[in-house]
Amino acid sequence: xxxxxxxxxxxxxxxxxxxxxxxxxxxxxxxxxxxxxxxxxxxxxxxxxxxxxxxxxxxxxxxxxxxxxxxxxxxxxxxxxxxxxxxxxxxxxxxxxxxxxxxxxxxxxxxxxxxxxxxxxxxxxxxxxxxxxxxxxxxxxxxxxxxxxxxxxxxxxxxxxxxxxxxxxxxxxxxxxxxxxxxxxxxxxxxxxxxxxxxxxxxxxxxxxxxxxxxxxxxxxxxxxxxxxxxxxxxxxxxxxxxxxxxxxxxxx
Numbered sequence: 604x605x606x607x608x609x610x611x612x613x614x615x616x617x618x619x620x621x622x623x624x625x626x627x628x629x630x631x632x633x634x635x636x637x638x639x640x641x642x643x644x645x646x647x648x649x650x651x652x653x654x655x656x657x658x659x660x661x662x663x664x665x666x667x668x669x670x671x672x673x674x675x676x677x678x679x680x681x682x683x684x685x686x687x688x689x690x691x692x693x694x695x696x697x698x699x700x701x702x703x704x705x706x707x708x709x710x711x712x713x714x715x716x717x718x719x720x721x722x723x724x725x726x727x728x729x730x731x732x733x734x735x736x737x738x739x740x741x742x743x744x745x746x747x748x749x750x751x752x753x754x755x756x757x758x759x760x761x762x763x764x765x766x767x768x769x770x771x772x773x774x775x776x777x778x779x780x781x782x783x784x785x786x787x788x789x790x791x792x793x794x795x796x797x798x799x800x801x802x803x804x805x806x807x808x809x810x811x812x813x814x815x816x817x818x819x820x821x822x823x824x825x826x827x828x829x830x831x832x833x834x835x836x837x838x839x840x841x842x843x844x845x846x847x848x849x850x851x852x853x854x855x856x
Contacts, residue, residue, distance in 0.1 A: 622648075625655065632682045639722055642675025645817035646784065650676060650755070653780045653822060654683040657752050664752030664776050665693040669739065669767045671757040672698055672715060674722040677733075681726035691728065692752070696735045697742050697767075739767060751775045755782040761791030768799040777827045781811060788819040796821075 622629070629651050636647050654666075668676050680694060698715060716735070723730055736742040751774045758764045764783075775781060785792040800810045811823035 626651070628683075628686045632679060632686065635682060635725070636675045636678045639718065639725075640673050640675025640678060642673055642679070643817055646820055647675060647679050649816035649820060649822055650679045650782070651683050653753055653782065654680060655687065657780065658684070658687045658689045660778060662752045662776060662778060664750035664774075664779060665695050665748065666753045666755075667695045667697075667748075667751050667771055668755045669697045669758060669771070670763065671696070671755070674715070674718045676755065676757075677719060678722050678726060681723065681728040685726065685728070691732055693746075694728070694733045695742055695746060695748070696733065697739050698735070698737055739763075739770060743770060748774050751779060753780045753782070755784065756792065756796075757784045759785045759789035759791055761795045764792045764795035765799060768795065772799065772825075775825045777825060779825045780822065781813075781825060782816070782820065782822045783813070784820040786813070786819065786821040787815075 626648070629648060632651060633644065633647060636642055666680055668680070671677075677694065677696070684691065696719075719733075719735065723733060734742065734746045736745070742748075748771065751771060754767075754771055754775050756764055756767055758767065764785075772781065783792060783796050786796055787793075796813075804810050809826040811825055813821035813823040816822040
């Protein structure tokens with residue numbers, strides 16, 4: 604009886620991270636993810652919620668995954684889209700360095716390709732909508748990008764993360780999702796992300812708020828291009844003051 608009462612590994616994952624009513628359906632997706640992936644539970648759940656958010660708001664665009672060498676993210680993305688019956692989107696994947704070439708050996712790359720093919724076959728996602736490259740520049744040359752609805756960066760390298768942001772973040776639609784998985788563990792990715800987002804502020808754009816998604820990851824939503832000064836569309840007038848310099852009584856009631 605004691606062995607029957609002991610929670611399984613999957614059940615223990617759910618005990619460790621609180622879920623809400625809208626997370627219905629994630630259990631089976633996580634079971635499928637665990638069979639082929641080492642993706643952490645909280646990270647998979649954050650990606651599931653991001654895809655759900657995109658679906659709920661009818662946001663257009665491709666899903667771009669940069670730097671991942673694990674098929675878990677593809678499984679979560681494909682199965683979540685299937686769960687909500689959403690229109691199939693292009694999945695653009697880059698597993699290698701953004702500039703300098705493939706970050707893994709040819710053997711490892713072939714192994715990942717094989718795992719990816721198996722995972723996609725299991726999810727039933729249309730292979731014609733999946734574009735896999737080992738370098739970012741190959742993706743940019745061969746697969747024109749117009750709108751991105753979710754941009755996920757899993758690189759630890761500063762230059763790779765910086766290049767991905769510079770080339771892809773401008774295509775992220777307003778209210779689109781950006782995920783930086785190594786922000787809390789990689790000094791390189793954190794430096795690249797902070798530098799790029801600081802540059803947005805300098806250029807007059809709004810820096811997205813990044814929320815903690817797991818021990819290392821951060822997730823945010825891209826603000827609208829134009830800053831909102833006031834709901835009336837103009838800068839509000841200062842309140843009238845009395846001779847003492849304090850707000851008049853009519854303003855304090």
